[in-house]
Amino acid sequence: MTLLDVENVGFAYGAGRPVLEDISFTVPRGANIGLIGESGSGKSTLLRLLLGLAVPQKGRILFDGAPLVPRDRGYMRGYRRRVQAVFQDPYSSLNPAHRIRRIVTEPLRSLKVPGDHRRMAEKVIADVGLEPDTLDRYPHQFSGGQRQRIAIARAIVARPDLLLADEAVSALDLSTRIRIVELFEKIASDVTMVFVSHDMGVVAALCDRMIVLDRGHIVEAGETAAILRAPQHSYTRNLLASIPRMA
Numbered sequence: 467m468t469l470l471d472v473e474n475v476g477f478a479y480g481a482g483r484p485v486l487e488d489i490s491f492t493v494p495r496g497a498n499i500g501l502i503g504e505s506g507s508g509k510s511t512l513l514r515l516l517l518g519l520a521v522p523q524k525g526r527i528l529f530d531g532a533p534l535v536p537r538d539r540g541y542m543r544g545y546r547r548r549v550q551a552v553f554q555d556p557y558s559s560l561n562p563a564h565r566i567r568r569i570v571t572e573p574l575r576s577l578k579v580p581g582d583h584r585r586m587a588e589k590v591i592a593d594v595g596l597e598p599d600t601l602d603r604y605p606h607q608f609s610g611g612q613r614q615r616i617a618i619a620r621a622i623v624a625r626p627d628l629l630l631a632d633e634a635v636s637a638l639d640l641s642t643r644i645r646i647v648e649l650f651e652k653i654a655s656d657v658t659m660v661f662v663s664h665d666m667g668v669v670a671a672l673c674d675r676m677i678v679l680d681r682g683h684i685v686e687a688g689e690t691a692a693i694l695r696a697p698q699h700s701y702t703r704n705l706l707a708s709i710p711r712m713a
Contacts, residue, residue: 469495469530469628469658470516476524477511485511486682489525495627498654500669500690501662502705503679509662512679513632516660517551518542530627547577550621554633556613560605566591566616567601573624590619594649611642615649622653629653631661635668647671666705670694678702 470493477486518536527534594615635643678686
């Protein structure tokens with residue numbers, strides 16, 4: 467069953483040239499999809515559209531069979547319950563004045579999720595491999611990798627259907643990056659994931675399917691293993707040749 471449909475989407479900032487043109491793909495429920503491309507390829511803009519932070523000027527986005535309606539506040543409250551994101555810099559997304567317990571449970575409060583929020587926070591912190599006393603501390607007391615685990619915990623605490631990850635490991639050192647990728651692999655069995663990255667090695671490790679963007683166009687899409695084995699487009703071949711692998 468398809469969870470996300472992107473149909474002939476186009477987008478430009480102001481009167482500038484299109485950043486995205488005729489973008490179409492589907493994300494089946496339970497899949498892990500990699501969106502890969504260099505800076506300027508349009509992948510971050512596409513993520514903004516998927517988050518409802520911008521509206522396509524052409525085409526449409528369907529979530530679970532219904533159109534995404536960013537201007538409808540009631541709709542977006544339900545959408546935020548089902549779609550969460552993890553960003554590149556965990557420190558900037560974690561309020562330094564708040565304890566981790568308050569940060570992790572914020573989605574539960576804002577989305578009015580029923581249940582024992584304290585127990586839910588304790589469980590999700592354990593799920594991402596952190597100690598229980600994490601909840602009583604502040605963001606500055608943790609390393610970059612630990613802060614990203616906290617950001618992931620906040621994103622999955624409300625049990626979303628779709629997780630959008632934007633360069634979620636690119637700011638980390640190699641050994642930490644590998645451990646966070648392993649964490650994403652662990653949680654991928656419970657959530658559909660779209661992983662945006664410029665790193666072919668990360669996408670190869672995490673994603674069943676891959677979509678390659680170049681200057682606002684999809685130049686190649688398909689099973690990750692097949693693309694790695696025999697890339698059809700010169701841009702994909704250049705990515706494979708130039709982007710460092712994880713190991």
